[in-house]
Amino acid sequence: MRTINVGLIGLGTVGSGVVEIFRKHTDDFRLRAGVDIALTRFADRDEGRAAQLGLPEGSFTTDAAEVIADPSIDIVIELIGGIGVAREFVLGALAQGKSVVTANKALMATHGQEVMDAAAAAGVDIAFEASVGGGIPIISPLKHCLVSNEVESVMGIVNGTTNYMLTRMAEDGLDYDSALAEAQAKGFAEADPTADVDGFDAAAKIAILASIAFNSRVVLDQVPTEGIRSLTAADVSYAAEMGYTIKLLAIAQRTDGGVDIRVHPTMIPEAHPLASVNGVYNAIYVVGDSVGETMFFGEGAGSLPAASAVVGDVIEVARHISRGCLGLVGCTCNEELPIRDLAELQTAYYIRVLVTDAPGVLAAVAKLFGDHGVSLASVIQKTDEGPTAEIVYVTHRASERAVRAALAEVEQLDVVDSIGTVVRVEDL
């Protein structure tokens, strides 16, 4: 059996991890995969990376197309990210009959169908375990181990940056800005934290998970997304008083009305397995009709954890190449479930309202909620010093549409200064 040759495009954080794992464990791969696997070609825009990583002379290029066109290469690893040139490289490699391993969540969440179709047409593998949850095995378990289930829901903490920030806010009462500054100082958040704190990173991941779990294509821009910017230390603390933890959850549920999919801060009971997933850790919670509740926990980011998943995929693809069974598990999106409108959501809501006249506001707000059929489970006045008081409402289960309509009117009341925060409460 000849050696399976692998080309690596993108020598950033995860790419360096892949180089490191190959250096340490190449001999083990032969034993596990039954075939020799060699990382032989490397591409990055930054010429300095070759020297930094001590790559063999002649193995590096700044032109990724060279790696893709190299006839000796069997598997291309794409670790550039984004949906621009990365898409071209992935489609180019597949078109040349090479299998592709990628960690690119944006690509798979946006052009997943195109990429899967291209792999199927070429009769090769496309693998993307690292695109969700870093090193946590979740895509393969869904496609293999849990395949006998109708998955009822898949939800998770899939962004380590925001989970770190929320953990710090909960543990030490930090406000949002301090938590962000700390995360940036520790290298857990980027200088521009938008993709993380506004929930887009999580939205891409849940689109990928939902597509697999429900066998129905969901793309990134179908995911209603709210980030954590509006959360205050008070919200986190009030949640704790009520026995809840606030997590940025990516949620996808199979419902009679279609796929309910969304990303937003969510209050979950402290006893739920997801509630104790803290710091930069991620976890994906899956409920299947046979298996019941399962959860997959681990490091959702970082060089070596993500590289662990990438190299795991490479070894699996190498097994398939060596045994002539590429394309063993392709796209299974053969259902076409509708995406349910977020307005159809039925859940409970935590609503913090800032008012200028607490005694006067209570009856008025209660009436507006009542007019829209929203029943209140609790009303607690939190502060009454200064010109504004803070009132926290928790509703019974109500429709998103009704709550939004009620809040639009509440906001117009003279005695209401502003709606502070609205957090959905899920009694999972």
Place this chain on the structure above:
Amino acid sequence: MRTINVGLIGLGTVGSGVVEIFRKHTDDFRLRAGVDIALTRFADRDEGRAAQLGLPEGSFTTDAAEVIADPSIDIVIELIGGIGVAREFVLGALAQGKSVVTANKALMATHGQEVMDAAAAAGVDIAFEASVGGGIPIISPLKHCLVSNEVESVMGIVNGTTNYMLTRMAEDGLDYDSALAEAQAKGFAEADPTADVDGFDAAAKIAILASIAFNSRVVLDQVPTEGIRSLTAADVSYAAEMGYTIKLLAIAQRTDGGVDIRVHPTMIPEAHPLASVNGVYNAIYVVGDSVGETMFFGEGAGSLPAASAVVGDVIEVARHISRGCLGLVGCTCNEELPIRDLAELQTAYYIRVLVTDAPGVLAAVAKLFGDHGVSLASVIQKTDEGPTAEIVYVTHRASERAVRAALAEVEQLDVVDSIGTVVRVEDL
């Protein structure tokens, strides 16, 4: 493509679940596996099962050998358990060129090498995801997703019966007997609970996990095993006071001295992910050199959860048969690591001692520990009413050998009534 035909031997709890899942989802299997899969033959010693499950006429037999010999059968599911006839059936099916799916932990933990070798010789698949952790994906993630790692440790709560009992002891202060009676009343414990409460079930599972994680064969009788019979409500409560939770952990760690493998009640910090795994839930915690910490959580027993894993294996094997790539991932036990003697263990110990003369015993016991090089982290007198007092010692990290030697002498002291409980404390 012809239909893949499956024969099922053993129509008990898990077998009934397999029948139910096939009834509900056979059409989905075609879409997921790309091939038709049919459950066509059934065997059980109890003739009544055919009628109870409403099996088609002529599909049932009390003679499992008929199913194995049936030339139309491609895959045999073995759900009898044990290492007697089950072993014969599994080896018989493999010898006839049929792939086998089994949930049989005793067989795989005792005769795993023989079974794997027989499958390899026949060029067929042997799959056993359901043998550990019920429906939780763990064997496949270890063999595939995490294959690029050197696994440093794998440990878990892999017995739901004892975890239920320990949870009830912790939550409501139940004593051992009441917790067992409650577990039996709820159907979580058998009339003869030996295999669960004495740790043998967990020992078989950790032998299987260690063999895969470390690529080195470990068999059941190499696993030092202690159950939970000696634990009292007081132990559980004292642990909580110290910030610990007592779990029956199955532990396997790669050490310089070989594989450290054992099953025993263990105090773990409350903040550890395993500490909040309660009730009948199981979880397996894996640390790899690249992936870091991961954990796999779910229902470790029960008809449908275990059947979820069995049918997942069946679908995977059907994919392999239809694509001509059986034997894709066989036995990877190509290392021969020694098993480290339990006496070499270095950990901390919780020791509850019953004494007749508390003031007099303190200096004497401290001296004996000191003589053996065991240093004490804390000594707390818990009760002093009645003829005996209770003293709880917690040691610093010490060797099992030294602690055992010290305790043998402590037990001989006139003022010592008995050694109550010894629980290893792991600051994971």
